[in-house]
Amino acid sequence: xxxxxxxxxxxxxxxxFPTARPVDLPGTPVRAAIIARMLLGARERLAGQTPGMHLSxxxxxxxxxxxxxEVQHPLILTKCEFEEAPVFTGARTGLVDLAASRAxxxxxxxxxxxxxxRLEGCEMAGPIQLTGAHVSGTLNLSGAAIHALQAVHADGxxxxxxxxxxxxxxxxxxxxxxxxxxxxxxLDGARVGRSGGFxxxxxxxxxxxxxxxxxxFRSWGELSVQDARIGRRCVFxxxxxxxxxxIALNAERLSVEGxxxxxxxxxxxxxxxxxxxxxxxxxxxxxxxxxNPGRRALNAPLMEIGSGLRLTPGFVANGEVFLDSxxxxxxxxxxxxxxxxxxxxxxSLRRLGVTGRLSCSEGR
Numbered sequence: 106x107x108x109x110x111x112x113x114x115x116x117x118x119x120x121x122f123p124t125a126r127p128v129d130l131p132g133t134p135v136r137a138a139i140i141a142r143m144l145l146g147a148r149e150r151l152a153g154q155t156p157g158m159h160l161s162x163x164x165x166x167x168x169x170x171x172x173x174x175e176v177q178h179p180l181i182l183t184k185c186e187f188e189e190a191p192v193f194t195g196a197r198t199g200l201v202d203l204a205a206s207r208a209x210x211x212x213x214x215x216x217x218x219x220x221x222x223r224l225e226g227c228e229m230a231g232p233i234q235l236t237g238a239h240v241s242g243t244l245n246l247s248g249a250a251i252h253a254l255q256a257v258h259a260d261g262x263x264x265x266x267x268x269x270x271x272x273x274x275x276x277x278x279x280x281x282x283x284x285x286x287x288x289x290x291x292l293d294g295a296r297v298g299r300s301g302g303f304x305x306x307x308x309x310x311x312x313x314x315x316x317x318x319x320x321x322f323r324s325w326g327e328l329s330v331q332d333a334r335i336g337r338r339c340v341f342x343x344x345x346x347x348x349x350x351x352i353a354l355n356a357e358r359l360s361v362e363g364x365x366x367x368x369x370x371x372x373x374x375x376x377x378x379x380x381x382x383x384x385x386x387x388x389x390x391x392x393x394x395x396x397n398p399g400r401r402a403l404n405a406p407l408m409e410i411g412s413g414l415r416l417t418p419g420f421v422a423n424g425e426v427f428l429d430s431x432x433x434x435x436x437x438x439x440x441x442x443x444x445x446x447x448x449x450x451x452x453s454l455r456r457l458g459v460t461g462r463l464s465c466s467e468g469r
Contacts, residue, residue, distance in 0.1 A: 114133045122157070130160065167188060186206065190209045208231075221242035226247075229252065275298070281310055290314075300348075310334075352378050394420075407430050416442050438464050
């Protein structure tokens with residue numbers, strides 16, 4: 106690379122790279138090709154120093170394309186605006202930090218990231234594609250805003266630590282079919298999906314540290330954790346799910362090693378499907394409102410519950426509560442619950458197996 110071809114801001118970045126010194130260039134154009142060349146070895150190292158790209162505020166022109174590249178250095182491009190979607194397809198990189206940046210999307214199919222992938226606070230006008238990617242640290246999408254029909258496409262994703270999406274706005278589908286998460290998956294306060302489509306599609310996902318969709322979480326469309334395996338506990342406390350005339354929560358054959366909490370202001374428009382699910386701990390529906398008039402509000406036959414089923418206090422169902430052939434170790438408590446399904450069955454408990462007490466007093 107000929108130094109004379111660099112603009113003054115690019116030259117400043119060139120001089121900072123060998124020591125990973127931060128460079129702040131608010132609104133200043135920097136060519137993506139220059140960044141890529143430095144990352145791929147065009148800038149010589151200094152003895153005793155660790156190089157890295159640490160740039161903030163710049164306007165990245167052209168396409169940052171690191172497809173199938175081996176990048177040894179950390180890549181930190183925060184608060185930047187990308188003219189085109191960055192491409193990391195098949196790349197092997199260290200830390201990638203694009204926090205608070207704006208881009209038309211991100212393509213990192215089959216990428217291997219040795220460290221964290223930080224996308225918190227990003228604004229993406231197109232999809233984030235992470236199918237088959239492997240992130241050895243944390244994948245952080247907290248506070249991000251992503252606008253695309255399939256906003257995050259990450260089938261087969263592996264994240265060794267946590268997948269964080271707290272308070273994100275995902276205007277489309279978050280799809281992680283067959284993914285493996287070594288820590289927790291957190292969507293507390295997030296807003297996910299579009300009416301009539303899918304919100305979170307996590308069929309067959311394995312989450313070792315637990316799933317939390319609580320504290321103001323909102324879903325439009327079908328949320329599916331069908332055939333998922335979740336360690337510790339699964340929490341939907343206070344979540345609001347909307348998919349009228351369809352399935353709002355599809356947890357068919359879900360396996361949870363701890364408890365399942367669907368409580369504390371949880372509400373749905375549409376069916377909650379738990380057919381064949383297995384919960385090693387307790388299943389709690391206290392202070393939950395389920396609405397699927399004329400249909401099944403809670404469709405939970407053939408479940409196995411290891412430590413009691415509690416639908417009280419404050420449980421309200423407009424539609425049938427269907428618990429046929431479910432097996433519960435411990436007690437089933439429906440005291441004070443309100444069940445309604447005019448002209449049809451409100452509660453079905455045929456072949457229900459309970460090792461403790463079944464209580465249905467004071468409700469309607």
